[in-house]
Amino acid sequence: MSQSSQTLPFLPWNRPSIGDEEIAEVTDTLRSGWLTHGPKAALFEQAVRDALGVADAFAVSSCTAALHLAFLSASIGTGDEVITPSLTFCAAPNALLQTGARPVFVDVEPVTYNIDPQAAEAAITERTKAIVVMHYGGHPCDLRAFRKLADDHGLLLIEDAAHALHASRDGQRAGSVGDLAVFSFYANKVMTTGEGGMLVGRGELVQRARLLGRHGIDSSIWQRHGTHSTADYEVIMPGLKYVMPDVTAAIGVQQFRKLPAFTARRAGIAAAYTRELAGLPGLHVPTVLPDVEHGWFLYSLFIGPGAPLTRDQVAEHLRDQYKIATSQHFRPVHTLQIYSGSAVAPLPVTECAAAQQLSLPCYPAMTDPQITQVITAIRALWER
Numbered sequence: 001m002s003q004s005s006q007t008l009p010f011l012p013w014n015r016p017s018i019g020d021e022e023i024a025e026v027t028d029t030l031r032s033g034w035l036t037h038g039p040k041a042a043l044f045e046q047a048v049r050d051a052l053g054v055a056d057a058f059a060v061s062s063c064t065a066a067l068h069l070a071f072l073s074a075s076i077g078t079g080d081e082v083i084t085p086s087l088t089f090c091a092a093p094n095a096l097l098q099t100g101a102r103p104v105f106v107d108v109e110p111v112t113y114n115i116d117p118q119a120a121e122a123a124i125t126e127r128t129k130a131i132v133v134m135h136y137g138g139h140p141c142d143l144r145a146f147r148k149l150a151d152d153h154g155l156l157l158i159e160d161a162a163h164a165l166h167a168s169r170d171g172q173r174a175g176s177v178g179d180l181a182v183f184s185f186y187a188n189k190v191m192t193t194g195e196g197g198m199l200v201g202r203g204e205l206v207q208r209a210r211l212l213g214r215h216g217i218d219s220s221i222w223q224r225h226g227t228h229s230t231a232d233y234e235v236i237m238p239g240l241k242y243v244m245p246d247v248t249a250a251i252g253v254q255q256f257r258k259l260p261a262f263t264a265r266r267a268g269i270a271a272a273y274t275r276e277l278a279g280l281p282g283l284h285v286p287t288v289l290p291d292v293e294h295g296w297f298l299y300s301l302f303i304g305p306g307a308p309l310t311r312d313q314v315a316e317h318l319r320d321q322y323k324i325a326t327s328q329h330f331r332p333v334h335t336l337q338i339y340s341g342s343a344v345a346p347l348p349v350t351e352c353a354a355a356q357q358l359s360l361p362c363y364p365a366m367t368d369p370q371i372t373q374v375i376t377a378i379r380a381l382w383e384r
């Protein structure tokens with residue numbers, strides 16, 4: 001351990017970048033007298049809709065809420081099978097179970113760790129209703145292949161783009177190709193509202209989700225406010241309550257404006273890591289395919305045979321000796337307690353990734369000395 005590392009403050013795996021602009025926008029909302037889903041949510045929705053070129057967008061309380069609404073609005077339910085990677089967060093599979101549908105886990109490809117189109121095609125049965133792709137770490141999956149696969153088989157394509165706002169592949173923005181797509185604004189994401197999410201996609205599906213997300217009521221409280229009685233409404237479907245409040249949307253409006261700069265900074269950090277770490281024995285840096293704009297939610301290392309330490313030892317040394325937090329993405333869903341035994345096919349790439357993957361700190365609030373701190377620590381571990 002170097003002398004200086006003893007005095008370094010702990011480097012968290014993530015820290016949001018909140019500035020005076022977000023604080024001013026929230027203050028404006030608090031002073032406005034309108035706190036729940038209203039004009040700020042509409043502004044945020046419009047900005048995302050225009051940037052993606054999608055028909056509609058609905059700001060909600062979390063990406064998990066957006067997933068649940070996506071499945072409900074697409075009438076996914078009991079008896080349906082939905083193809084999804086296991087190398088993902090539990091949110092989509094959990095929401096599928098809530099609808100009565102069954103997630104069918106398939107393997108990922110070894111270069112991008114995105115859902116493998118061939119594995120997905122092999123898993124299609126007469127019960128398959130949809131494919132949920134996930135853009136792992138911010139690297140978009142093969143959107144053209146999945147759009148074609150869904151169209152050829154009459155399936156819905158839903159993008160879990162929780163990691164990939166501002167990412168693109170072959171000129172197509174992540175979140176703009178699926179029948180529906182969802183984004184997360186959870187505290188550690190590429191932009192944040194603390195908690196929050198967005199559902200985008202085909203007009204009629206998002207409109208149905210909008211009704212389902214406000215109790216199934218036929219008009220919004222913002223529409224009723226000031227024009228007619230707030231009790232003058234009808235419930236036209238059994239909905240839930242998933243809307244994003246304006247206090248939260250205010251943060252989103254400002255964060256979304258900063259997203260291109262955030263992504264550029266993340267890309268710069270990723271480039272520095274790759275330049276300084278590529279070539280260390282047994283350590284694999286992320287591959288970015290041609291014509292991809294990576295969202296860089298994750299900077300994923302894979303630590304395998306030939307490395308002087310295992311992935312877990314590297315994580316431990318970084319934490320204990322160098323005061324650097326890391327993370328792992330993900331514990332494969334089929335290995336989690338309630339999903340055990342649910343994988344019908346072997347998932348070797350997923351399981352290999354689960355054993356070898358390590359996410360380094362990579363976020364705009366990092367300083368240049370902190371980036372050097374991470375690089376120096378990893379190189380030192382390899383040189384011991």
Ligand SMILES: Cc1ncc(COP(=O)(O)O)c(C=O)c1O
Binds near residue numbers: 062064
């Ligand atoms: C791939 C993926 N989907 C969905 C979610 C759920 O997002 P939220 O916390 O906004 O509900 C996450 C959260 O980390 C995620 O990584």
